Amino acid sequence: MPRVPIRWIFDELPPSGARRGGQAAEHAFGHGLGHFVREVCQNANDQALDSARVDFELVELEGDVLDELLSALRWPELRAHLAGAGETTTPSGRRLREFLAAMEREGKLLVLRIEDRGTVGLTGDEDGDGSHFRALCKDTLFSVKAREGAGGSYGLGKSVLWTFSGLSTVLFASELSTLPKGCRSPRVIGRAELPYHEVEGVGFTGPGWFGREVEVSGGRRAESIWAKTAQTLAERLGIAREHQYSGTTILVLGFREPALEQARSPAQIASELGREAARWFWPAMEPSFRGLELRVGGSSRASLEAEEHAELAPFVDAWRRRNQASTETKLERPGDLARVPLSVELPRGRGETRRTRGEVELIVRLADEDAPASRRLATFRGAGMVVEYRDFSGLSGLRPFHAILACGLGRAPGEASDEDRVIERFLRDAEPPGHDAWGVTPALKDGWLRGSGQVFVRLWDSVQAALRQLLAPPVEAGVEGPERLRKRFPLGRTGRASSASQTIFALRDFDARLDDEVWRFHGTITPELDARPWRVALSLHHLAEDGSHARPLAIESLTTEPPLAIVHREDTIEVAVPLGVSALALTGRSVPVEDELRHTEIGLRVVGEQGEVG
Structure with missing residues (x-):
């Protein structure tokens, strides 16, 4: 049998003469190393038979x-x-010209070898439907995913x-x-x-x-190389694998970071690869x-160690100890956890007869003031890839925290409900090609009836309300003597302060709203000892944006129940409460707010002291 030649074959220009200047798909993603890691690891994670392993190795080739x-x-x-x-004259052409010239001038080529194990591998025929091989190595805008909770979809x-x-150029x-x-394996292309x-x-x-050069209807093409020929070629190309592990090895020729002006060393790139992999895939x-x-x-990187990635350790700790927390938990010391189920109602999917009402889970961990990456919430679903780290530093007045929003098949891995599965599908449709946010997408509009946008409005409102309730600073009484403990309460447009534990005073049922030009507020202060x-x-x-005290806002009027005398002292109002009063209801309003300050939040400072009323 004559030997089939192995060679490069490019598609010739079609009769239309239509040209393209490069990959349109490359503009759908960011060009940072984190985006690269997310897509590569997500693909392997989606194709896992059980638990997958992914190895990254950078090698600089030169000489023989x-x-x-x-x-x-x-x-x-x-x-x-x-x-x-x-x-x-295309940007792609310019980059290729410059890279090729530098490679031949220096006589070096940096390659990135990516090997996954425990995955399905490049299964399927050259042209068959449902072919993982065809989806990765030939097609565009086709995706074949093995798992219900797959991360990719586009x-x-x-x-x-x-x-x-x-x-x-990439080899497989x-x-x-x-x-x-x-x-017979291996398969090379x-x-x-x-x-x-x-x-x-x-x-x-x-x-x-x-x-392999193959004649087909309409011309020639290059098809997969198999078995011994593929094994020999893979060894020469540096992509040979151990036969007992199914999966795929990828070789990226001339690895570069397209968004960087100055190239980093292989050691620096490897370090960043590890950090980004852990950052986005610690749940998985x-x-x-x-x-x-x-x-x-x-x-x-099988198990994440806190000392390796200090900014991730609190999230991992919160996830591992989530079953120790409950909705009744009080957050008093750094490391304390609370677990809050949040209700979600989805619109009907097209062709479905009813809405879905389910839950997602918010896990909150109280942090130290100087903790890295605090006031951030990691969101994920069944893929186990963090969709985004949502920044809540603009939510003024909250104690520092790290939080997780576990959704869909990620809410209770291995114990998913029917509602979890529907939420998983909804959130997957809500992700753009980069899978780095949740919002209204064409897939949501195509697959679900109207109302998808309001799902996220209500969800983030619920998250903010829960964070305010859990993390508002407790009201604390002053100690006798010159030293007094003061705590700030955040008042958003519908801000609320929760009761405090282990304090002498508590501020309950607090609410504040901006009405025209004036802040109106009410609440009740109760002593633990009467x-x-x-x-x-x-x-x-x-x-201020960081939650600090920016400018005073005078209280124009204040009434109490029972009615008591109030004393104005500059920007402060004092109320003396006699023996026998176990609760003091407050209703007040501020002076008119200046135009430039109407979009800021306000804080209420409460100083309480027990003792003789003079």
Whole structure:
């Protein structure tokens, strides 16, 4: 049997003559290393048979090692197309031209080897529907996901592989979990994503494949290389795998960070890869969730250690100890946890007969004042990838915290309800191609009836209300003598202060609203001990963005129940409460607020003291 040639074959320009200047998909994602890590790890996580492992390894090739790779890659063929693409006036062409010149001048090539284990591998036929091989190595805007809680859905994320390749070329080797009839692992193929270009006067649309040359209806193409031939080639290309582990090895040729002006060293890139992998996938890395194992340069990232990633440790701790918390928990000391179920009502999906009412879970951990990444909330669903770290530092007056919003199949891994599954599907549809936010998307509009946008308005209102209730500073009484303890209460447009534990006074049922130009507020102060008379002093002030005291706001009037005398002292109002009064109801209003301060929040300062009323 004649030997089938292995070579590069690019699609020629179609009869329409339509050209393209590069990958449109690359503009759907950010170009930071975090975006690259998210897409690569998410793809492996989605294809896991049980628990997957992903290894990242950066290698700088030069000398004989580089020569061997280029020889196995049929470099003269590929280089002709790279050079042709470099002659175009497109941004992609300019980048290719500059990278190719630098590579040949320096005689070095940095490659990133990504190997996943415990995944399905590049299963499927060359042209079959439901083919993982075709979705990753050939198609655009097609996605084949193995799990109900998959992270990806658009089929665009794979584009980052070529975006981060200075040569816009990526190689694949795979051990398949299920083989097509008559085939044996491994499977090898390469793909280049170039702009329109010409080679020796012939126009090419851009993409090309490295594989066995095969004649098909309409022309020639490169198909997968299999078995012994593939194994030999994989060894020469540096992508050979151990046969006992199904999965895929990817080689990104000429790895680069497209958003950086100054290239980092391989060691710096490796360190950042590890940090970003942990930052976005710590939920999936938990054994009780998906058990995803991540390694960079052989350093295991299977279990996250607090001392390794101080900014992530509080989130991991909160997740691991979530079952110790309840809605009755008081947050008093750093490390204390509270767990709050939040109701979610979804619109009907198209073709469905009823709305879905379910829950998501808010987990809040009280933090130290100087804790890194505090006042942030990590959101995720069943994929185990953090969708975003939502910043609540603008929510003035709250004690520092770290929080988690676990949704859909991520709310109770392994114990999902039917409602969790519907919420999972809704949130997946609510994510853009980068899967880094929740909001109204075309997929939501196509798959659900009207009202999707209000789901998120209500959800974030519920989250903010819960955070205010849990994290508003407690009212504390002053100690006898010159030293008094003062605590600030945040008053948003519908702000509330919760009762405090282990304090002499509590402020209950507090509410404040901006009515035209005036803040109106009411609440009730109660002493824990009513055997002595007591005194309170009240003052209002505007809050800066960081929650600090910005400017005083005078109280124009205050009434009490029972009616008591009030004394104005500059910006403070004092009330002396006699023996026998166990609760003091307050109703007051501020002076008119200046125009430039109407969009700020305000704080109420309460100073309480027990003792003789003079």
